[in-house]
Amino acid sequence: MDGLPLPRRPARARGLALSVRAGLALAAGGVLLGAVLLSVSTGAVPVPLGTVWGVLLNRLWPGAVAVGWPPGHEAIVWQIRFPRALLAALVGAGLGLTGAALQAVTRNPLADPHLLGISSGGALGAIAALLHTGLFLGLLTVPLMAFAGALGATALVLGVARAARATSADRLVLAGVAVSFVLMAAANLLIVLGDPRATHTVVFWMLGGLGLAQWPHLLFPLAVLVPAGLWLLSRAPALDAMGLGDETAASLGLPVARFRLSVFVAGALITGVMVAFSGIIGFVGLMMPHLVRLAVGGGSARVLPGSAFAGAAFLIAADTAARTAMAPEDMPIGIVTGLVGGLFVLWLMARRD
Amino acid sequence: MRVPTAIAALLLSATAAAAYPVTVRSCDRDVTFDAAPARAIANDVNLTEMMLVLGLRDRMVGYTGISGWKTLDPAMREGVAELPELSARYPSREVLVGAAPDFFFAGWNYGMTVGGEVTPETLAPFGIAVYELTESCIHLGPRDPVSMETMYVDVLNLGRIFGVEDRAQALVAGWRDRVARATAGVEPGAGPRVFVYDSGEETPFTAGAYAMPTALIEAAGGRNVMDDLPKSWATVGWETVVARDPQVIVIVDYGDVTADQKIAFLRGNPALAGIDAVRNGRFVVLPYVEATPGPRNVAAVETLVARFAAAGG
Numbered sequence: 001m002d003g004l005p006l007p008r009r010p011a012r013a014r015g016l017a018l019s020v021r022a023g024l025a026l027a028a029g030g031v032l033l034g035a036v037l038l039s040v041s042t043g044a045v046p047v048p049l050g051t052v053w054g055v056l057l058n059r060l061w062p063g064a065v066a067v068g069w070p071p072g073h074e075a076i077v078w079q080i081r082f083p084r085a086l087l088a089a090l091v092g093a094g095l096g097l098t099g100a101a102l103q104a105v106t107r108n109p110l111a112d113p114h115l116l117g118i119s120s121g122g123a124l125g126a127i128a129a130l131l132h133t134g135l136f137l138g139l140l141t142v143p144l145m146a147f148a149g150a151l152g153a154t155a156l157v158l159g160v161a162r163a164a165r166a167t168s169a170d171r172l173v174l175a176g177v178a179v180s181f182v183l184m185a186a187a188n189l190l191i192v193l194g195d196p197r198a199t200h201t202v203v204f205w206m207l208g209g210l211g212l213a214q215w216p217h218l219l220f221p222l223a224v225l226v227p228a229g230l231w232l233l234s235r236a237p238a239l240d241a242m243g244l245g246d247e248t249a250a251s252l253g254l255p256v257a258r259f260r261l262s263v264f265v266a267g268a269l270i271t272g273v274m275v276a277f278s279g280i281i282g283f284v285g286l287m288m289p290h291l292v293r294l295a296v297g298g299g300s301a302r303v304l305p306g307s308a309f310a311g312a313a314f315l316i317a318a319d320t321a322a323r324t325a326m327a328p329e330d331m332p333i334g335i336v337t338g339l340v341g342g343l344f345v346l347w348l349m350a351r352r353d
Numbered sequence: 354m355r356v357p358t359a360i361a362a363l364l365l366s367a368t369a370a371a372a373y374p375v376t377v378r379s380c381d382r383d384v385t386f387d388a389a390p391a392r393a394i395a396n397d398v399n400l401t402e403m404m405l406v407l408g409l410r411d412r413m414v415g416y417t418g419i420s421g422w423k424t425l426d427p428a429m430r431e432g433v434a435e436l437p438e439l440s441a442r443y444p445s446r447e448v449l450v451g452a453a454p455d456f457f458f459a460g461w462n463y464g465m466t467v468g469g470e471v472t473p474e475t476l477a478p479f480g481i482a483v484y485e486l487t488e489s490c491i492h493l494g495p496r497d498p499v500s501m502e503t504m505y506v507d508v509l510n511l512g513r514i515f516g517v518e519d520r521a522q523a524l525v526a527g528w529r530d531r532v533a534r535a536t537a538g539v540e541p542g543a544g545p546r547v548f549v550y551d552s553g554e555e556t557p558f559t560a561g562a563y564a565m566p567t568a569l570i571e572a573a574g575g576r577n578v579m580d581d582l583p584k585s586w587a588t589v590g591w592e593t594v595v596a597r598d599p600q601v602i603v604i605v606d607y608g609d610v611t612a613d614q615k616i617a618f619l620r621g622n623p624a625l626a627g628i629d630a631v632r633n634g635r636f637v638v639l640p641y642v643e644a645t646p647g648p649r650n651v652a653a654v655e656t657l658v659a660r661f662a663a664a665g666g
Binding site: 043044045070071072073075076079080081126129130131134135138139141142195196198200201204205209211212214323328329330 | 439440441442443444445446447448450451452453461462466467468469470472474475478479492493494558584585586587588
């Protein structure tokens with residue numbers, strides 16, 4: 001419940017913490033802006049930096065710069081790269097945030113947005129659309145089917161958890177993993193039944209990619225991320241309490257099982273919409289919270305927004321790398337996040353020892 | 354030299370002006386052109402060749418998706434020599450838009466993927482009209498089985514889109530003649546049982562009812578043993594291949610594994626030793642560009658007729 005009786009900090013310390021927080025947020029915002037600008041400046045087609053800036057300035061203040069570039073370059077910067085960088089930011093933020101919340105609420109350092117069957121459901125929906133049904137709902141067919149699949153999987157996990165009275169964190173995770181295997185098997189069956197020449201589409205989708213980004217589509221991840229994210233942030237004290245153990249959290253007045261399911265549903269909504277637009281991008285949700293905890297400590301009030309910012313910046317950078325590594329073709333972003341991210345974590349661990 | 358060219362151009366624009374706007378059917382869409390595209394891109398070798406035989410090289414700004422699969426033969430290489438290859442495999446939206454085209458000739462799994470980044474819908478905002486290869490429409494939903502008409506209709510539609518309809522009709526009429534002459538003594542369906550081998554060792558990748566080779570084999574009087582497979586290309590089990598006992602095996606030749614290596618594999622597999630085609634060494638090699646919808650399908654039919662006759666089918 002809301003009125004969790006946690007000790008209040010003295011006003012002075014709170015003021016200090018607030019300014020530190022504001023500073024951190026400002027720095028994170030700066031990094032994010034830099035990442036977006038770097039991302040829109042790079043790509044398969046060489047667009048001069050001056051053109052990129054000109055296009056952006058003209059969008060902010062129409063007529064600010066005389067147009068001296070081909071319309072194709074403007075389309076590339078504004079219609080392709082910019083929405084793509086913003087989608088990367090939204091997806092990265094959503095996955096990082098969800099990972100942090102799920103790790104707190106399950107007390108499982110390996111919990112990640114893809115663990116609980118959500119992504120498998122999304123994959124099943126997307127694969128059905130990609131290989132079997134065709135785009136019967138137009139451009140949004142794949143995202144809609146993926147989102148429906150993710151929600152279906154969530155409902156399934158909740159149903160299983162309820163039927164099996166799986167109220168503990170471990171059993172919820174177990175139910176999620178079991179559902180995940182069943183759905184993945186169904187998805188693989190669809191792949192086997194589909195046209196083999198089309199399966200590389202599926203591989204691409206399952207490894208993630210942001211190539212579908214378009215301005216109007218950004219609304220959907222945003223509309224889910226903002227309310228769900230704000231709700232998770234507002235429950236940071238409760239998430240911290242969950243970290244103390246179910247009994248302790250319950251003794252603090254928290255309805256443990258119900259709260260865990262609420263966080264799970266919020267995470268499922270975020271992950272579902274992210275998976276729908278970007279495919280399954282690994283690593284971000286699992287590792288960003290750990291990296292952020294190394295930097296700012298374990299409090300959820302800092303880890304949640306920190307993971308969101310770090311996930312956003314990391315995914316923008318990863319997508320930039322994915323677009324340039326084997327240009328003019330795109331590399332699936334999951335390869336970059338796994339390779340770069342995994343090696344980075346190994347390096348970090350080696351340094352600390 | 355100059356004056357006749359100018360007159361020809363005038364005549365061309367005059368007939369073009371009379372004909373436009375034209376509307377063609379592309380898979381499930383009606384696409385309307387107010388003028389002939391001037392900056393076209395084609396994906397893959399067979400589609401590019403359709404453009405070239407219509408004399409449209411000067412209306413193209415590039416091509417995509419050829420060298421990644423090594424399907425270009427010397428004659429084609431000359432045909433596209435002056436054009437840039439924008440992407441060795443499937444192009445991204447950025448690469449296409451960067452070339453500022455007004456037309457993209459591609460197909461599903463020929464440069465575009467269902468639900469992918471590059472589709473008629475995602476290219477429309479950039480002023481790029483898309484014509485889809487008819488054989489590939491099967492990936493959007495049920496279609497009629499393929500025949501030689503599946504290829505002819507694309508060339509005729511391109512002719513209308515680019516205002517070179519006369520040339521397209523002349524070409525197709527010529528191809529119909531050649532096919533008719535080649536198959537004059539052929540009784541439909543009386544030819545051999547044929548298996549199409551594209552690739553794959555664990556399981557073979559083959560042509561089903563909706564893939565062009567099935568149409569070529571039927572035109573030449575034979576029957577694809579996998580024509581009951583309601584797909585374009587698909588993997589099947591070796592067991593089925595053995596059970597259907599093909600009399601001729603058609604090898605689709607492209608990429609890193611040579612046709613000789615594929616034949617050696619088929620000959621060396623003890624499970625296949627009993628197959629009629631293997632016992633009698635009846636392998637027909639068709640280059641990729643002949644086996645996928647395009648002008649060279651006609652030569653493929655001629656080859657198949659000759660080889661089927663030799664097989665005593």
